[in-house]
């Protein structure tokens with residue numbers, strides 16, 4: 001059986017769900033490759049910045065790595081802007097959504113809020129409050145988000161920086177995205193009965 005033959009779930013048999021479950025696990029295991037493939041979509045147009053978003057992501061990850069950040073943080077740095085092409089107005093949510101099942105909730109919070117924190121470095125040019133991030137000063141992820149933006153994110157637009165290639169980070173992405181997701185994946189039952 002290469003694929004299920006049901007036309008709606010009411011017709012589905014256990015063997016069909018077992019097949020789908022098997023294929024789904026392969027699909028999940030291949031997710032790191034697809035995520036990295038998508039990261040390449042940030043290459044090309046710089047949108048006026050000194051470097052394109054792909055270079056920026058690599059440079060942010062390189063700086064985090066060289067500053068001694070742990071592997072999870074380096075992966076966060078690499079992927080934090082991956083949603084730029086899909087959701088320019090809400091890009092942080094894309095990266096947060098991809099990583100959330102696998103990482104420390106404080107790191108998810110950091111990614112989700114990095115744009116506001118990064119804004120400390122440019123919001124005043126747009127008539128906005130650059131200190132808006134201070135509303136989160138008591139949040140347990142405040143310090144790491146400030147460091148992420150001040151030391152790595154806002155600093156990573158240097159075309160002359162010695163940025164590491166993507167290949168350097170691939171094993172890290174694979175290790176983080178192949179962790180068991182929070183809550184796990186449901187497994188097919190050996191003996192299933194129809195309701």
Ligand SMILES: [Fe+2]
Pocket residue numbers: 056060080081153
């Ligand atoms: Fe960024």
